[in-house]
Amino acid sequence: MSTLLAIRDLDLTLGSKPPVRLLRRVSLQVEPGQIVGLVGESGAGKTMVSRVVLGIAPANARVTHGSVAFAARDITHLSEAQRRPLLGREIAFIPQNPMTALNPVERIGPQITDVLRMHLDLGRTDAQDRALALLREVHLREPQRILRQHPHELSGGMRQRVLIAIAFACKPKLVIADEPTTALDVTVQKQILQLIRELQRNSGTAILFITHDLGVVAKLCDHVVVMHGGRVLESAAAARLFENPTHAYTRALFAATPRFDRPADELKPIPAALTQQLNEEARVLDARDA
Numbered sequence: 001m002s003t004l005l006a007i008r009d010l011d012l013t014l015g016s017k018p019p020v021r022l023l024r025r026v027s028l029q030v031e032p033g034q035i036v037g038l039v040g041e042s043g044a045g046k047t048m049v050s051r052v053v054l055g056i057a058p059a060n061a062r063v064t065h066g067s068v069a070f071a072a073r074d075i076t077h078l079s080e081a082q083r084r085p086l087l088g089r090e091i092a093f094i095p096q097n098p099m100t101a102l103n104p105v106e107r108i109g110p111q112i113t114d115v116l117r118m119h120l121d122l123g124r125t126d127a128q129d130r131a132l133a134l135l136r137e138v139h140l141r142e143p144q145r146i147l148r149q150h151p152h153e154l155s156g157g158m159r160q161r162v163l164i165a166i167a168f169a170c171k172p173k174l175v176i177a178d179e180p181t182t183a184l185d186v187t188v189q190k191q192i193l194q195l196i197r198e199l200q201r202n203s204g205t206a207i208l209f210i211t212h213d214l215g216v217v218a219k220l221c222d223h224v225v226v227m228h229g230g231r232v233l234e235s236a237a238a239a240r241l242f243e244n245p246t247h248a249y250t251r252a253l254f255a256a257t258p259r260f261d262r263p264a265d266e267l268k269p270i271p272a273a274l275t276q277q278l279n280e281e282a283r284v285l286d287a288r289d290a
């Protein structure tokens with residue numbers, strides 16, 4: 001089987017006077033059925049990577065180097081119209097904030113069936129049946145009733161289940177989940193992660209899982225990509241990365257992560273000198289690539 005998502009040497013640049021580099025020669029791969037964790041501190045560029053894949057990078061940002069291939073097809077510079085059949089069908093997205101991601105004035109039912117009818121060419125009744133089945137698959141009780149409800153009538157966890165149902169609705173090859181549990185409280189977070197893993201196992205969908213939570217990565221991911229300052233610093237099988245992180249930044253990230261088996265006072269912030277060194281390296285790279 002060939003690689004599902006292949007990002008190669010990707011540069012994303014904002015403006016021109018002077019240009020600001022948001023991504024610096026980013027490469028990462030997702031194999032079919034694999035769960036890849038994309039981790040790093042706030043501002044690392046994790047969301048930007050996903051936005052390039054989804055074709056929703058900021059309007060004044062341009063891909064100035066490298067490529068994105070999906071299922072062996074170059075999708076770096078697709079137009080919106082060319083990308084539309086892919087999104088929701090082959091590549092789906094689970095957003096961070098379930099409170100704002102659904103249309104507040106539309107019932108849940110049509111928000112699910114629209115996706116099914118658009119991509120799978122289902123008639124009204126078939127789409128309705130499939131929507132019910134999907135709500136059952138994400139373990140929502142009383143699915144009949146939920147189809148008739150508006151988003152504000154559901155809790156955050158229930159809305160995230162609906163959004164997950166929509167993401168998996170067309171059996172996509174790749175789901176991109178950008179911090180899908182950060183907006184939820186801790187017990188609900190656990191349930192949602194369990195659900196994502198269960199659906200992934202049943203469907204064989206690959207997942208690009210964006211998070212700053214290394215605990216989540218350890219439980220969920222096959223492979224991990226560590227980013228800082230728009231760069232990939234380390235990329236390795238999850239087991240290898242947790243056993244033997246090679247980059248100083250990865251080790252610092254581990255030392256800064258709370259763990260149940262370690263008292264909180266042993267947490268060490270990322271050393272300022274390391275951040276400084278990484279920023280300096282980035283400046284050197286920018287001068288080289290300019």
Ligand SMILES: Nc1ncnc2c1ncn2[C@@H]1O[C@H](COP(=O)(O)OP(=O)(O)OP(=O)(O)O)[C@@H](O)[C@H]1O
Nearest residue numbers: 014022040041042043044045046047048049058212
């Ligand atoms: N709409 C935008 N226009 C221009 N620059 C942006 C925009 N959104 C984010 N950036 C910049 O792009 C860089 C990468 O941001 P990104 O949102 O990808 O980080 P992230 O790793 O997802 O962080 P977080 O964990 O906070 O979500 C940051 O320097 C940020 O300031």
Ligand SMILES: [Mg+2]
Nearest residue numbers: 046047048178
């Ligand atoms: Mg982000």
